[in-house]
Amino acid sequence: MLNFDFYNPTRILFGKDRIDEISNHIPSNAKVLITYGGGSAKKNGLIDKIKNALGKRIVLEFGGIEANPHFETLMKAVDIVRKENIDFLMAVGGGSVIDGTKFISIASYYKGNTENILKYGFSLIPKDAAEKYIPFGTVLTLPASGSEMNSGAVISHGDGKFPVLSEMAFPQFSLLDPALTYTLPAIQAANGIVDTFVHVTEQYLTYPVKGLLQDRIAEGILLTLIEIGKTSVTEPENYDARANHVWSSSLALCGIVGAGVPKDLATHIIGHEITASFGIDHAQTLAVVLPSMLKIRKDKKKEKLLQYAERVWNIKEVKDEDKIDKAIDKTREFFESLGIKTRLSKYGIKKEQIPLVIERLKEHGMTALSETHDLTPDISQKILEEAM
Numbered sequence: 001m002l003n004f005d006f007y008n009p010t011r012i013l014f015g016k017d018r019i020d021e022i023s024n025h026i027p028s029n030a031k032v033l034i035t036y037g038g039g040s041a042k043k044n045g046l047i048d049k050i051k052n053a054l055g056k057r058i059v060l061e062f063g064g065i066e067a068n069p070h071f072e073t074l075m076k077a078v079d080i081v082r083k084e085n086i087d088f089l090m091a092v093g094g095g096s097v098i099d100g101t102k103f104i105s106i107a108s109y110y111k112g113n114t115e116n117i118l119k120y121g122f123s124l125i126p127k128d129a130a131e132k133y134i135p136f137g138t139v140l141t142l143p144a145s146g147s148e149m150n151s152g153a154v155i156s157h158g159d160g161k162f163p164v165l166s167e168m169a170f171p172q173f174s175l176l177d178p179a180l181t182y183t184l185p186a187i188q189a190a191n192g193i194v195d196t197f198v199h200v201t202e203q204y205l206t207y208p209v210k211g212l213l214q215d216r217i218a219e220g221i222l223l224t225l226i227e228i229g230k231t232s233v234t235e236p237e238n239y240d241a242r243a244n245h246v247w248s249s250s251l252a253l254c255g256i257v258g259a260g261v262p263k264d265l266a267t268h269i270i271g272h273e274i275t276a277s278f279g280i281d282h283a284q285t286l287a288v289v290l291p292s293m294l295k296i297r298k299d300k301k302k303e304k305l306l307q308y309a310e311r312v313w314n315i316k317e318v319k320d321e322d323k324i325d326k327a328i329d330k331t332r333e334f335f336e337s338l339g340i341k342t343r344l345s346k347y348g349i350k351k352e353q354i355p356l357v358i359e360r361l362k363e364h365g366m367t368a369l370s371e372t373h374d375l376t377p378d379i380s381q382k383i384l385e386e387a388m
């Protein structure tokens, strides 16, 4: 097993009818800014319930955080935080709102030019980079990103999506009420299953380091997603399916699965360029890239792919090659069974558009990807051609 640090201070409030309890975790004299997205939380009455739970505190609202949250939008909230002396942020939404709120927290009193927050790459932003960080909590409405229980965010700016990582970006608490996800359109629920699945495979389908427990946790989450995925998408008010979906999403990217094992973020990194170039939903880019990436890289990942085939898909073929091919086919079929297309052409993308994605990978320095740092732009090109 590799050396690792594990730190995760986020309090989880899991379960039904607990909105009033958020008040116990926010200072009673705090001036609060509620952040939300395009309006789903406003329309279904959730924002009003949260305001009610906040009682006598002074509460302001900032709506309109779009999917793949944009720097410019978030800077408008930063202005409000500074002008109004906000001292607590309450994020209500999915990954985009939560990521956006993390950025607002960091940017409000950042010491330098706020655009530089997007230049740290996968390095942690130091604690002293800002005069202070605004503490925040989250009420999750879409189980997918895992942002509610981690310290990362992904922010869009110009033609790119940029990671932002800081120990100061852990939520103080996250309310995970599966019933708050009932209003999700089926496609967003399906996106949530796929995103979670890929967060796990990126920390599992690499090379073995005898992380026996991490492997079993990863397999446990993958098996759970396969068991409840279809139900979570087709029966939106099935509490048990949604409860398992929500908890799988949070656990997948909270640091436990990835502790002490290699990671391969290539699927996400290539996927981010596809979203930035063509506007395809985050999880749908992953559904396109992952099966093709596994096919092109199957020699590098042979041992873990065999383990995945046997333990997750229960494949008993005699020949290794057949086992692996079948496991990759099963992965693609699973995504398709949820209503998520896995071919670039099905999203209207043509082969001639692939070089744009490759150029952007190069422009953003993403030229040595994967757990072995040898996934070059030429190989990314092959993966995307395989994904057509």
Ligand code: NZQ
Pocket: 036, 037, 038, 039, 040, 041, 065, 066, 067, 068, 069, 093, 094, 095, 096, 097, 099, 141, 142, 143, 144, 145, 146, 147, 150, 152, 153, 154, 161, 180, 181, 182, 183, 184, 185, 188, 191, 192, 195, 253, 268, 282
């Ligand atoms: O904006 P509203 O009107 O609320 O609608 C949203 C949005 O249109 C809707 N929605 C959310 N909850 C709903 C709902 N509609 C009805 N009922 C509800 N209960 O769903 C749409 C998509 O929301 P979004 O937040 O964009 O989706 P998701 O949670 O998939 O987040 C995607 C973002 O997360 C980033 C992605 O890059 C992308 O920007 N990620 C963040 C990560 C992290 N912080 O660790 C890791 C992930 O890999 C991911 O990259």
Ligand code: ZN
Pocket: 145, 195, 199, 268, 282
């Ligand atoms: Zn993701």
